Amino acid sequence: MDTVHTLLTGLGNIGRTFLEMLIADPERLPRRYGFRLKIVGVADSTGVALDPSGLDLAAIVDLKRRRLGVRELPAFRSDLNPVTLAQTAEYDLVLEATPTNLRDGQPGLDIVRSALQRGKAAVLASKGPLVLAFQELARLSDWADDLSPHSQRPPLRFSGAVGGALPTINFGRRDLAGAQIERAELVVNGTTQVILEQMAAGADFATALAEAQRQGIVEPDPSLDVDGWDAANKLVIFANAVLNQPATLADVQVRGIREVSADDLAAAWRAGGRISLVATAVRQTDGTYTLSVAPTVLTADHPLSRLAHGEMGFVIYSDSAGRSTVSSLEDGPLGTCQAMLRDVIDIRHRLKRH
Numbered sequence: 001m002d003t004v005h006t007l008l009t010g011l012g013n014i015g016r017t018f019l020e021m022l023i024a025d026p027e028r029l030p031r032r033y034g035f036r037l038k039i040v041g042v043a044d045s046t047g048v049a050l051d052p053s054g055l056d057l058a059a060i061v062d063l064k065r066r067r068l069g070v071r072e073l074p075a076f077r078s079d080l081n082p083v084t085l086a087q088t089a090e091y092d093l094v095l096e097a098t099p100t101n102l103r104d105g106q107p108g109l110d111i112v113r114s115a116l117q118r119g120k121a122a123v124l125a126s127k128g129p130l131v132l133a134f135q136e137l138a139r140l141s142d143w144a145d146d147l148s149p150h151s152q153r154p155p156l157r158f159s160g161a162v163g164g165a166l167p168t169i170n171f172g173r174r175d176l177a178g179a180q181i182e183r184a185e186l187v188v189n190g191t192t193q194v195i196l197e198q199m200a201a202g203a204d205f206a207t208a209l210a211e212a213q214r215q216g217i218v219e220p221d222p223s224l225d226v227d228g229w230d231a232a233n234k235l236v237i238f239a240n241a242v243l244n245q246p247a248t249l250a251d252v253q254v255r256g257i258r259e260v261s262a263d264d265l266a267a268a269w270r271a272g273g274r275i276s277l278v279a280t281a282v283r284q285t286d287g288t289y290t291l292s293v294a295p296t297v298l299t300a301d302h303p304l305s306r307l308a309h310g311e312m313g314f315v316i317y318s319d320s321a322g323r324s325t326v327s328s329l330e331d332g333p334l335g336t337c338q339a340m341l342r343d344v345i346d347i348r349h350r351l352k353r354h
């Protein structure tokens with residue numbers, strides 16, 4: 001049985017849920033895919049634990065549920081931080097789920113950079129490294145070879161970073177290959193979906209935000225969701241990864257949901273539609289895309305107007321595939337963890353070929 005030695009950085013809603021998912025069915029990967037994930041290193045804000053023979057996942061989950069840190073673990077390493085862990089440990093793959101930091105992308109950026117520089121694979125849930133350094137990370141990884149299965153560069157995957165289980169990146173790159181995307185409308189922020197639905201049902205903003213937080217989908221800094229930056233992050237990643245446009249946040253016009261009123265919401269719902277925070281890319285005659293994020297009225301005839309219960313979705317118009325609509329109703333952070341797992345399985349298949 002093959003073993004993929006793995007680091008997991010960030011043990012919050014995503015990192016902890018990922019471990020719970022592994023614990024819930026430990027035989028799923030070996031049975032169906034012929035390999036095991038062995039978590040040899042973890043990191044949270046209290047530090048790093050490392051055990052080359054494999055950490056006790058149940059103990060880590062128990063610790064995090066009690067809001068304690070990895071410094072309590074017997075395998076705690078006071079001489080390491082998350083970046084030096086990625087730089088020095090023996091492993092095959094890093095799963096990165098620390099907070100999205102739009103100032104300098106740290107610590108996620110140096111974790112992923114170090115892993116790729118050492119030829120290790122990386123799977124990200126966090127968006128900061130991709131938003132701030134997509135082109136650099138692409139050059140270090142198999143993105144430089146257009147994800148060729150024959151690439152000798154380490155694999156980089158992040159399908160969960162752009163809408164969790166919603167297959168935004170995979171669909172755009174793989175299933176629309178050969179088509180020219182004319183317009184993409186992405187509803188990829190679950191938090192604002194929940195807030196706007198709760199407010200439409202009569203809740204005030206604070207109560208609506210608290211409900212999204214209870215579901216475990218709000219960013220550590222909720223203004224990233226509410227002010228549109230999480231959706232803008234995802235649009236920047238989509239632009240780089242799918243539209244081949246090396247966009248940055250400066251290229252996106254961003255408006256969040258703070259000015260949406262209960263009256264606006266009620267009017268949209270009464271008319272059979274809804275309001276969602278939509279990230280839009282529109283192809284211009286020169287081949288570039290304009291990028292924007294804004295609360296948008298989706299009238300009853302819009303393909304995404306039926307999204308409900310925090311559901312996310314996208315509609316993409318292309319020259320040859322016509323109109324493609326995909327949606328995903330996820331159970332809190334678990335959908336993102338599934339997306340990370342599908343990335344791991346994809347990577348495993350690629351590495352096995354070499």
Ligand SMILES: NC(=O)C1=CN([C@@H]2O[C@H](COP(=O)(O)OP(=O)(O)OC[C@H]3O[C@@H](n4cnc5c(N)ncnc54)[C@H](OP(=O)(O)O)[C@@H]3O)[C@@H](O)[C@H]2O)C=CC1
Binds near residue numbers: 069164
């Ligand atoms: N929640 C979701 O539904 C989704 C989240 N994401 C992305 O995944 C990432 C994690 O999100 P989420 O799990 O919700 O966030 P949380 O705030 O729940 O967890 C963040 C984790 O990172 C740890 N951490 C904070 N600072 C550092 C540091 N300097 N070094 C190492 N670890 C650190 C925290 O430690 P401690 O436990 O000690 O506080 C915590 O374990 C974010 O980038 C987010 O954008 C992507 C898709 C969906």
Ligand SMILES: N[C@@H](CC=O)C(=O)O
Binds near residue numbers: 164188217
């Ligand atoms: N805060 C994000 C989490 C996933 O990226 C959201 O609400 O969608």
